[in-house]
Amino acid sequence: xxxxxxxxxxxxxxxxxxxxxxxxxxxxxxxxxxxxxxxxxxxxxxxxxxxxxxxxxxxxxxxxxxxxxxxxxxxxxxxxxxxxxxxxxxxxxxxxxxxxxxxxxxxxxxxxxxxxxxxxxxxxxxxxxxxxxxxxxxxxxxxxxxxxxxxxxxxxxxxxxxxxxxxxxxxxxxxxxxxxxxxxxxxxxxxxxxxxxxxxxxxxxxxxxxxxxxxxxxxxxxxxxxxxxxxxxxxxxxxxxxxxxxxxxxxxxxxxxxxxxxxxxxxxxxxxxxxxxxxxxxxxxxxxxxxxxxxxxxxxxxxxxxxxxxxxxxxxxxxxxxxxxxxxxxxxxxxxxxxxxxx
Numbered sequence: 001x002x003x004x005x006x007x008x009x010x011x012x013x014x015x016x017x018x019x020x021x022x023x024x025x026x027x028x029x030x031x032x033x034x035x036x037x038x039x040x041x042x043x044x045x046x047x048x049x050x051x052x053x054x055x056x057x058x059x060x061x062x063x064x065x066x067x068x069x070x071x072x073x074x075x076x077x078x079x080x081x082x083x084x085x086x087x088x089x090x091x092x093x094x095x096x097x098x099x100x101x102x103x104x105x106x107x108x109x110x111x112x113x114x115x116x117x118x119x120x121x122x123x124x125x126x127x128x129x130x131x132x133x134x135x136x137x138x139x140x141x142x143x144x145x146x147x148x149x150x151x152x153x154x155x156x157x158x159x160x161x162x163x164x165x166x167x168x169x170x171x172x173x174x175x176x177x178x179x180x181x182x183x184x185x186x187x188x189x190x191x192x193x194x195x196x197x198x199x200x201x202x203x204x205x206x207x208x209x210x211x212x213x214x215x216x217x218x219x220x221x222x223x224x225x226x227x228x229x230x231x232x233x234x235x236x237x238x239x240x241x242x243x244x245x246x247x248x249x250x251x252x253x254x255x256x257x258x259x260x261x262x263x264x265x266x267x268x269x270x271x272x273x274x275x276x277x278x279x280x281x282x283x284x285x286x287x288x289x290x291x292x293x294x295x296x297x298x299x300x301x302x303x304x305x306x307x308x309x310x311x312x313x314x315x316x317x318x319x320x321x322x323x324x325x326x327x328x329x330x331x332x333x334x335x336x337x338x339x340x341x342x343x
Contacts, residue, residue, distance in 0.1 A: 081110045089116075089195060094187035096234075098122055101195045111138065116196060118163045120188070121236040127188075128163030130196045135172050136331055141165040143301060143312050144229050144262055146335050148174045149327030150319045152258040154226030155180055159216035160264075163192035164201060166229055171205050173329060178208045180225075182216035189213060217241060217250070224256040230263040237277055238266045243285040248293040260316040263290070265300075267310040283311060287342055290315065298342040301335065314339060 085108035091100040097120045106114040118128035129137040136142050144166040148156065153176075158167055161181035170177055183189050189211060192198040202209055212219070216232060228251065232239045241247045242263075251261065265287060268280035290298050290313060299314045318339060325333045 081108050081112065085110075085113075090191065092187075094185055096185040097188065099185075099187060099191055100124065101191060118188070118191065118196065120162075121233070123236050125233065125236055127231075127233070128165045128192070128196060130163060130165060130168075135169045137165055137169075139165075140264055140303065140310065140312050141169060142332060143335050144231075144264075145169040145173060146324070146328055146332050147227050147229065147260065147262045147314075148177050150316075150324060151227040151260060152256055154223065154256050154259070155221050157219055157221070157225040157228040157254075158182065158231070159219055159228060160231035160233065161192075161211065162188060162231065163196035164198050166231070167209065168197075168201060171201065171208060178210075180210045180212065180219070180221055182212045182214065182219045184213070184215060186213045217247065220254055224254055224259065226256050226259050228255065228259070228261045230261060233264075233266070237279060238264075238282050238286050243282065243289050245289045245292040248290055252293055258316075260314065262315075263313045265311050265313050267302075287311075287313060291342055296341075299339040300342050301338045302340070313342070 081104060085105040087103045087105070089101040089103055091098075093099070100119040102117045102119060104110065104112045104115045104117065108114075112129075114131055114133075116130045117126050118130075119125065120127045129139055129141065131137070136145075148170060155178040156170065158179055158181040161167065161183040164181065167179050167181055170179065189198070193202075198211075202211070216230075230242070230251075232242060242265075255261070263286075265283045266279050267283045268278070287298065287300065294315045297316050299318055301312045301314070303310045303312075318341075321336050324336050328336070
């Protein structure tokens with residue numbers, strides 16, 4: 001997919017119906033009601049070639065004052081959403097995060113049209129994507145949803161629950177899967193319940209979804225996890241504990257026999273708050289630490305773009321491809337062929 005420079009798409013007419021006709025979405029102000037300074041501006045978003053969507057945990061917006069030595073300079077070729085098609089539903093600072101929830105109008109000429117986004121950290125990295133009428137996101141949350149069929153029986157841990165994008169997909173696709181999710185920031189869970197339908201999800205699956213607040217690295221369940229999804233970011237990058245082999249030794253002990261982990265290891269698409277840090281270097285250090293604990297049993301799926309990359313890692317021996325595909329819904333099958341051994 002070729003990426004175009006961010007540009008303004010045609011504005012929504014003042015007399016047209018609201019681009020958020022469903023009561024789940026608040027009313028959206030007509031373009032002429034926006035302050036003059038915001039008209040004809042775009043919110044830059046990056047796409048990647050393998051999937052028609054941005055990768056999560058990368059910056060959603062940037063100010064005109066962003067300096068050229070920042071990771072934000074790679075956005076020059078990004079497609080953008082016109083500012084009149086994006087509404088901020090809530091923004092505040094919690095003890096752990098700068099939290100924002102954005103609504104993208106269904107009238108937007110963009111792959112994210114109709115989505116609701118959870119942004120955390122100062123750079124505004126996207127941590128969850130939700131659509132009203134579909135569960136799949138065309139982002140790495142869908143890759144996470146390929147894990148349950150290759151696990152032994154038992155509960156699945158989601159460390160770094162966010163607003164529950166991956167959990168929602170898994171609960172709907174795999175009726176036997178029980179999920180225990182950990183999120184450090186209780187404010188994120190509150191926002192997920194209010195704006196991302198988590199409360200309804202908990203009521204729908206009271207015996208299959210359990211949410212815990214606290215340090216995810218201290219997570220545990222009786223008899224261990226069958227699998228663990230790890231999506232732990234802080235201040236815009238993968239947490240430093242995941243660059244330490246001792247952390248992976250501890251996590252490995254929390255798995256049942258035959259259990260696996262699937263991990264969002266980030267990449268150069270990630271924009272840390274500290275511009276001295278490099279997302280691709282942190283990704284490599286994380287993979288090296290995993291390799292020390294799982295020698296020869298770390299595989300990487302790369303979601304690439306011309307100027308950035310994002311990767312997901314998998315532990316354990318790579319499953320037989322055809323058998324794995326048979327257990328997956330059609331939209332998820334092609335991920336099976338994208339895994340490569342870590343070198």
